[in-house]
Amino acid sequence: DAKTTQPPSMDCAEGRAANLPCNHSTISGNEYVYWYRQIHSQGPQYIIHGLKNNETNEMASLIITEDRKSSTLILPHATLRDTAVYYCIVIGKSSGDKLTFGTGTRLAVRP
Amino acid sequence: GAVVSQHPSWVICKSGTSVKIECRSLDFQATTMFWYRQFPKQSLMLMATSNEGSKATYEQGVEKDKFLINHASLTLSTLTVTSAHPEDSSFYICSAGTLYNEQFFGPGTRLTVL
Numbered sequence: 001d002a003k004t005t006q007p008p009s010m011d012c013a014e015g016r017a018a019n020l021p022c023n024h025s026t027i028s029g030n031e032y033v034y035w036y037r038q039i040h041s042q043g044p045q046y047i048i049h050g051l052k053n054n055e056t057n058e059m060a061s062l063i064i065t066e067d068r069k070s071s072t073l074i075l076p077h078a079t080l081r082d083t084a085v086y087y088c089i090v091i092g093k094s095s096g097d098k099l100t101f102g103t104g105t106r107l108a109v110r111p
Numbered sequence: 112g113a114v115v116s117q118h119p120s121w122v123i124c125k126s127g128t129s130v131k132i133e134c135r136s137l138d139f140q141a142t143t144m145f146w147y148r149q150f151p152k153q154s155l156m157l158m159a160t161s162n163e164g165s166k167a168t169y170e171q172g173v174e175k176d177k178f179l180i181n182h183a184s185l186t187l188s189t190l191t192v193t194s195a196h197p198e199d200s201s202f203y204i205c206s207a208g209t210l211y212n213e214q215f216f217g218p219g220t221r222l223t224v225l
Contacts, residue, residue, distance in 0.1 A: 036216075043115075043204045043216035044155065087154075099145070099206075099214060101155040 004088045004102055011108040018075040020105050022088030025069040031092035033064060035073050037084040044087065047073065078109045113139045115207050117217035124195055125225055132190045132220045134205030140185035141207035145214070149202040161188050195224045
């Protein structure tokens with residue numbers, strides 16, 4: 001299964017957009033990109049996923065590059081409650097439908 | 112959205128005792144449930160995958176005789192930590208659902224073994 005690389009930490013100001021990058025250069029054609037986040041001492045929360053097209057929902061937008069080797073999760077107007085660890089996960093049949101969590105990006109939203 | 116609950120949310124037990132953690136999908140049926148463990152300041156590590164009505168599949172390095180998993184119905188899976196020791200103290204999280212849809216996570220159970 002494809003591995004992902006994320007910066008260990010980022011911060012942004014409240015009300016501004018938070019752009020979280022993820023590299024997945026070994027992704028294969030049938031693998032999806034999923035994003036989850038984990039607020040301290042809670043279970044992970046699903047955010048969004050995509051295959052090759054950009055996706056948007058009520059929580060975030062996902063931008064996937066044309067070669068699919070990287071993606072960016074965008075929180076359009078970050079709030080203090082968005083402070084969490086964000087995980088980018090690549091998943092497909094080759095990984096047996098299992099989520100493999102890396103170290104993620106710790107996002108701190110500043111007041 | 113779909114809700115997954117865990118019980119208890121936290122538990123403290125003496126070394127050598129067994130602890131059972133329940134994971135329930137409240138408003139949907141889950142054919143597959145996953146159990147994870149998370150040590151402080153570390154990421155989630157998958158322990159095992161359980162399918163309703165069949166034996167769980169354990170990840171490498173996870174002792175199946177120590178971490179007993181039962182998935183007797185489409186809405187309930189249990190994890191029993193047998194003969195718990197202080198090194199088993201951790202945050203245990205379950206998830207339910209199928210991939211390619213969202214995988215729904217429970218709130219986690221914090222186990223402390225004295």
